Amino acid sequence: MKENFLIVIIFFLGVLLSHFNLIPPILYKSDLFKYTLYVLLFLVGVSTGSNKKLLGKVKKIKYKIILVPLFTVLGTTFGIILLHFIFKRYSLKDLLGIGWGFGYYSLSSILLKDLRNDTISLMALLSNIFREIFTLLATPLLVKITGKFSAISSGGATSMDTTLPIITRFTGEEYSIISIFHGAVLTILVPIMITLLYK
Amino acid sequence: MLYALLLIFSGVITGFLINKKKKTIEIPAKLMLFVIYFLIFFLGISIGKNETLIKSFFKIGLESIFITLAGISGSLIFALILEKFFFEEK
Numbered sequence A: 001m002k003e004n005f006l007i008v009i010i011f012f013l014g015v016l017l018s019h020f021n022l023i024p025p026i027l028y029k030s031d032l033f034k035y036t037l038y039v040l041l042f043l044v045g046v047s048t049g050s051n052k053k054l055l056g057k058v059k060k061i062k063y064k065i066i067l068v069p070l071f072t073v074l075g076t077t078f079g080i081i082l083l084h085f086i087f088k089r090y091s092l093k094d095l096l097g098i099g100w101g102f103g104y105y106s107l108s109s110i111l112l113k114d115l116r117n118d119t120i121s122l123m124a125l126l127s128n129i130f131r132e133i134f135t136l137l138a139t140p141l142l143v144k145i146t147g148k149f150s151a152i153s154s155g156g157a158t159s160m161d162t163t164l165p166i167i168t169r170f171t172g173e174e175y176s177i178i179s180i181f182h183g184a185v186l187t188i189l190v191p192i193m194i195t196l197l198y199k
Numbered sequence B: 001m002l003y004a005l006l007l008i009f010s011g012v013i014t015g016f017l018i019n020k021k022k023k024t025i026e027i028p029a030k031l032m033l034f035v036i037y038f039l040i041f042f043l044g045i046s047i048g049k050n051e052t053l054i055k056s057f058f059k060i061g062l063e064s065i066f067i068t069l070a071g072i073s074g075s076l077i078f079a080l081i082l083e084k085f086f087f088e089e090k
Helices: A002-019 A032-049 A052-060 A063-086 A092-099 A105-115 A118-145 A148-160 A164-171 A173-197 B002-020 B026-049 B051-055 B057-086
Strands: none
Touching (some): A002 A118, A002 B026, A032 A105, A032 A173, A032 B002, A063 A092, A063 A173, A092 A118, A092 B057, A105 A118, A118 A148, A118 A164, A118 B051, A118 B057, A148 A164, A148 B057, A164 A173, B026 B051
């Protein structure tokens, strides 16, 4: 949570410093971003591969657990496709790119800056920050109205870390395992799906 | 693009191996955070330079919220289907 707050602060610090021309051009006119992004993608893989919570728990629970992240992907995609019928300012591809961040705003915005442009990247950042905030605020209500899975689904990739405490509190301990699994699967799917989208 | 996917998968395999040896994984997690800080700062710099983007920040923010709400709404519907048809309590 603290780390996420810091990410937003660092982002706006960058915006302000460059807006008032306090950054030497050498820093942003290089391929440094691209190569550092590659390092990040490798590290995302490492953190997934070494996730002990992930593998140990899958074995204990029925195979059905895989349906939970699958339905989140299908649901978000479905919602975005519907939106595209009335919101044609952006291409379906870009809308999906933003939506497929599943709340993982740091990675999705960084990826989309490389694959697309600043506008789509900024939208991914804002949209996915909002997904996290929405989940933090709405979880108690969601559990009551649309059920326990809906809170996990709303959390997207964040259901394994930032939104996990609130989800666990309102759905119960047994759902926290599903929530961690769900978040971990989406976390690794975010870079894969966004990369394949713009292939 | 292929590079990106290769990097992710080689990362996963590396992670598996680290996990097997049961060494602490604190270092990649911390390193990852620093890399994210750096890249997000970079992204901020790039956006701060973009005058038109700064001017339309609130409009873009509003549009972003629409996209989020569409995505979440779809997810909620599908979560409801999941619960009703696949996880119904006996």
